[in-house]
Amino acid sequence: MKNFNVNVTQQSKARMPETTITFPIGLRNNINLLILVHFVFFTWYLISGPNGLIGQYWSNGTFNHFVNYNVPATYSLQHIQWQTFTSIFTYQFVHLNASEFLLSISMLWLFGNLLITKIGSAKTILLYFSFVALSAIVYNLSHLLFPIFSGPRGLLDGAFSGVLGVMTTTVYFYGTYQLRVSDKIKIELWIIYVVAILLSLFFVYEHNLAYIIVYITGIYLGVKVAEVIQRSDKQASAGSFT
Numbered sequence: 001m002k003n004f005n006v007n008v009t010q011q012s013k014a015r016m017p018e019t020t021i022t023f024p025i026g027l028r029n030n031i032n033l034l035i036l037v038h039f040v041f042f043t044w045y046l047i048s049g050p051n052g053l054i055g056q057y058w059s060n061g062t063f064n065h066f067v068n069y070n071v072p073a074t075y076s077l078q079h080i081q082w083q084t085f086t087s088i089f090t091y092q093f094v095h096l097n098a099s100e101f102l103l104s105i106s107m108l109w110l111f112g113n114l115l116i117t118k119i120g121s122a123k124t125i126l127l128y129f130s131f132v133a134l135s136a137i138v139y140n141l142s143h144l145l146f147p148i149f150s151g152p153r154g155l156l157d158g159a160f161s162g163v164l165g166v167m168t169t170t171v172y173f174y175g176t177y178q179l180r181v182s183d184k185i186k187i188e189l190w191i192i193y194v195v196a197i198l199l200s201l202f203f204v205y206e207h208n209l210a211y212i213i214v215y216i217t218g219i220y221l222g223v224k225v226a227e228v229i230q231r232s233d234k235q236a237s238a239g240s241f242t
Helices: 030-048 063-070 082-093 098-119 121-145 160-174 189-203 209-240
Strands: 003-010 019-024 073-076 153-156 177-180 186-188
Touching (some): 030 098, 030 121, 082 121, 098 121, 098 189, 121 153, 121 160, 121 209, 153 209, 160 189, 160 209, 186 189
Antiparallel strands (some): 003 019, 003 177, 073 153, 177 186
């Protein structure tokens, strides 16, 4: 398996040794496999969407109708159908613009692989899908709680809401670490985290109060999950000394 090495250093007054974290770039890595699935869906939607290369051949067919009305997470006060529930998991694969796709996937690759070094691959993927589902549930429920502000119907698409939870959990453990870009340039991971959120306000956020609620929920749950992991690690360490 081919690897890509990322050098990180823990920020401290004392000089800390640099740690090299190996990021596999092959498909045996679950994060990379998930990214490939996102890329396939993004490419297909790009060429078959209303403005895509073959969009005109699908405009009156069933494919685009299925994607537009069944895949993104939407909520209507008047209509609750089976796709309201299936879209809780499928909306993440609908990337309506390249900027959101690149932001979401790059952050998933960086923070997801870092989190793998802490809790393992399977738990990281499970955590990501959990954040995806919870974000959609919160988004839909917000229309019941705040119908005036968020409107009777909305659309949630893209992977960033799920990625945000993974990012938050990762930053909880690695926020003080510095990513070495070059010999002279090192960027703290918490800065990358904040910049990514700010960029998402331009590329992901759709001026809907429900998005703000999803963001707050993702950050809050990301911290809570990290606290549970940290508490579990402390208990395991204490048990090993008894």
